[in-house]
Amino acid sequence: MDRVPSHPVLSCAEAKAWETALLRDEVAGWSAMQRAGAALAEAVAADFKEIGGLPGAARLLVLVGKGHNGGDALLAAAGLLRDRPSASADVVFVFGEASLRPLAARAWQDLPKARVRSLPANRIHEIFAAGYDLCLDGVFGFQFRLPLEEPVAEWLARVNTHPRIRLRAAVDLPSGLGEAGAGTVFRADFTYATGIVKSPVVRAENAPFVGRLRYLDLGFFSDQRGFEGASQWVLVPEILAPLAALRPSQTDKRTYGHLLVVGGSRSYPGAVVLAVRAALRSGVGLVTAFVPERLVPEYAARHPEAMWVGCPEDAGGGLAADTAALVKERQSRGTALLMGPGMSAGAGVIATMQAIVRNTNIPVVLDADALRPEVLAQVAASSMICTPHAGEYQRIGGRAGLRPAAGPDRIVAVLKGPLTRVVSDLGRSETGPAYYSPCGGPVLARGGSGDLLAGLIGGLLAQAPADPLLAACRGAVWHGRAADLLARARGQVSVEISEILEQLGPALHP
Numbered sequence: 001m002d003r004v005p006s007h008p009v010l011s012c013a014e015a016k017a018w019e020t021a022l023l024r025d026e027v028a029g030w031s032a033m034q035r036a037g038a039a040l041a042e043a044v045a046a047d048f049k050e051i052g053g054l055p056g057a058a059r060l061l062v063l064v065g066k067g068h069n070g071g072d073a074l075l076a077a078a079g080l081l082r083d084r085p086s087a088s089a090d091v092v093f094v095f096g097e098a099s100l101r102p103l104a105a106r107a108w109q110d111l112p113k114a115r116v117r118s119l120p121a122n123r124i125h126e127i128f129a130a131g132y133d134l135c136l137d138g139v140f141g142f143q144f145r146l147p148l149e150e151p152v153a154e155w156l157a158r159v160n161t162h163p164r165i166r167l168r169a170a171v172d173l174p175s176g177l178g179e180a181g182a183g184t185v186f187r188a189d190f191t192y193a194t195g196i197v198k199s200p201v202v203r204a205e206n207a208p209f210v211g212r213l214r215y216l217d218l219g220f221f222s223d224q225r226g227f228e229g230a231s232q233w234v235l236v237p238e239i240l241a242p243l244a245a246l247r248p249s250q251t252d253k254r255t256y257g258h259l260l261v262v263g264g265s266r267s268y269p270g271a272v273v274l275a276v277r278a279a280l281r282s283g284v285g286l287v288t289a290f291v292p293e294r295l296v297p298e299y300a301a302r303h304p305e306a307m308w309v310g311c312p313e314d315a316g317g318g319l320a321a322d323t324a325a326l327v328k329e330r331q332s333r334g335t336a337l338l339m340g341p342g343m344s345a346g347a348g349v350i351a352t353m354q355a356i357v358r359n360t361n362i363p364v365v366l367d368a369d370a371l372r373p374e375v376l377a378q379v380a381a382s383s384m385i386c387t388p389h390a391g392e393y394q395r396i397g398g399r400a401g402l403r404p405a406a407g408p409d410r411i412v413a414v415l416k417g418p419l420t421r422v423v424s425d426l427g428r429s430e431t432g433p434a435y436y437s438p439c440g441g442p443v444l445a446r447g448g449s450g451d452l453l454a455g456l457i458g459g460l461l462a463q464a465p466a467d468p469l470l471a472a473c474r475g476a477v478w479h480g481r482a483a484d485l486l487a488r489a490r491g492q493v494s495v496e497i498s499e500i501l502e503q504l505g506p507a508l509h510p
Contacts, residue, residue: 004473005241006233006435007221009197012142012179018196022220029103032218033068036171036194037075037107039216044076044134044169045083047190047214049488050441051166054080058133060089061165063155064104065139069171071104072194073138076171078110080134088115090127094139094152096120121151124158131164137186139175142198148176153184160187173201174209185209193438195220197234202419202436213419215438233435235422235477237510239470243283243478244508256285257462260334261306261455262327262356263341263368264291265349266317271342271368273299274448274498275455276306279338281504282459282475288334290327292319314348321348324355335465336363337381338458340370341451354378363465367454371396383410383468385461387454390417399423412472414457416450420476424469435473439480443487448497453479456504481507 010018023029048054062077064070074091081087089111093099097118100108119126137159139152156176159165170188177185177200188211191201195218201210215234221227248255259279263272272291276299279287286307291299293310300308309330311323327337337360343349353370358378365385366375371392376384386402388395393415396402402413415421422435457475461468482503486495489503 003233003433004235004435004470005238006235006473007197007215007217008224008227008230009199009202009232009234009436010230011199015142015196015198018220026103029068030106032195033071033075033103033107035218036072036216038079039218040072040076040136040169040171040192040194041079041083043192043214043216044136044167044190045080046488047212048134048167050443050492052491054084054133055087056084057086057088058084059131060087061127061132061135061159062089062091063135063137063139063159063175064091064093064100064108065141065175066095066099067101067104067141067143069141070100070138071107072171073136074104074107075110077136078107078112081112081115088117090117090119090130090132092119092121092127092155094121094155121155124155128158128162132162133166135159135162135165135168136171137169137175137188138171139186140178141172142178144173144176144178146178146180148184156184156186168211170210173198177201177206177209187211190214192216193234194218197436197438199232202232207418212441213436213438231433233433235435235437235473237477237481239474239477240481240508243474253285256283257335257459257465258286258288258333259284259458259462260327260330260337260362261287261289261341261458262319262323262337262339263289263343264295265319265342265344266292266294266313267344268342269295271448271451273303274451275338275341275367275458276303277498277501278452278455279459280305281501282456282463284459284462287459288330290319290323292317314346316344316346316348318344318346318349319352321352321355323352324359327356328359331360331362334362334462336365336458336462338365338367338454340367341454343369345369345372350374357381363461363468365454365458365461367450368392373397373401376401379408382408383412383465384408385412385414385457385468385472387414387416387450387457389450410468412468414453414472414476416453420480422469422472422476424472437473437476437480439477440483441487441492443492443495444480444483444497446497449500452497452500478504478507481510
């Protein structure tokens with residue numbers, strides 16, 4: 001397919017032009033603001049579950065500027081208060097209530113005044129004498145321009161250091177952040193991009209201010225004409241819709257592909273098991289795993305759904321050279337190959353990996369220990385997906401290292417991190433479009449998380465081997481959404497990474 005389900009990431013100037021064309025009058029603007037407020041309230045409440053849920057008697061601090069961001073924040077606060085009859089809010093009009101633009105003023109009227117206290121900006125000491133469950137930042141939007149006035153900078157700096165705010169949420173962009181950021185910027189735990197994701201929030205240097213990015217789709221991109229050549233996109237939940245649909249009744253296991261998995265070692269026996277288990281949950285029809293022969297009895301007993309092939313081991317407990325012949329012997333049955341989880345990095349194992357990819361003509365996914373320049377240089381398949389975290393990305397030489405001189409025609413990189421980025425078309429050009437997954441969070445900061453992602457992507461690729469970009473993007477979103485569900489159900493701390501597997505099914509049905 002030409003492009004996966006996604007919406008463009010726009011510069012602030014592009015976003016202004018697009019919104020001006022869409023929201024031509026007050027009626028359209030008010031409708032969009034209502035949608036944004038409702039979506040914000042729902043999203044904040046959902047994300048708050050990661051720390052136990054927003055209490056029924058929650059205390060909110062709402063920072064309001066002059067325009068639409070302030071109106072969005074006010075409507076979100078109104079929704080949260082309606083659902084929590086014992087909750088209350090302190091609203092700070094940073095530029096004074098009289099400065100509100102018409103739609104923001106209209107939003108202010110929606111709040112239940114009996115549970116709302118309006119505080120002028122000069123009563124800052126009262127804010128810091130209180131504690132808050134939630135701070136909503138609606139001071140500035142994407143039209144923010146420098147300079148940042150000193151009183152506002154002081155407000156943002158003081159809120160950033162307030163010791164008793166449990167969650168800080170920025171509306172659209174953290175206040176003070178624009179195409180050129182100010183010296184003082186609101187530090188959000190979550191940033192909720194309303195309607196359009198603006199380019200400042202996906203820049204790596206702005207991550208400390210943005211926190212975790214969420215995209216609230218308000219229906220602005222039902223028509224995407226004019227953005228076909230955009231270089232940055234945000235992935236949307238519709239990418240998972242085909243996995244939630246009925247499968248054709250006249251099918252069998254061969255219909256859904258056959259993934260070959262190569263991994264494991266005496267030193268790292270668990271990683272390949274996680275990858276295989278995730279692949280089995282991906283919907284793939286068949287999985288064959290090539291692992292050190294001493295591991296097969298236990299693995300086969302615990303996970304009989306996969307076919308386990310025992311391979312010769314070297315002195316260090318890694319896969320020996322003859323493994324390549326076993327993989328090649330069964331290659332004609334496979335539709336994709338995943339290699340790397342838990343393989344270790346001995347010279348003999350690296351030579352084994354080189355031999356395997358040199359003789360493999362089906363699409364490949366390289367993860368973990370397979371992400372080495374000397375292995376990438378030997379890939380003979382027509383398409384390849386790589387899944388490096390920051391350290392592995394540096395090890396292979398960055399973007400240039402993902403484009404070996406005689407490599408595959410189609411190369412896709414899943415650059416794992418707090419905001420996972422999928423980059424495509426690396427085999428054809430120096431630059432390719434980037435797709436961001438606004439899902440997942442710190443619950444994924446555990447060993448084995450990448451093995452699960454690799455298994456998912458491998459299983460998806462085996463089902464649709466002609467479309468590595470779709471497999472990579474779909475796997476990233478699915479993995480992230482399952483992680484969000486796990487964190488909301490169990491918290492971020494007291495979980496095991498394999499519990500994500502139980503959330504893969506629910507993640508398909510929001």
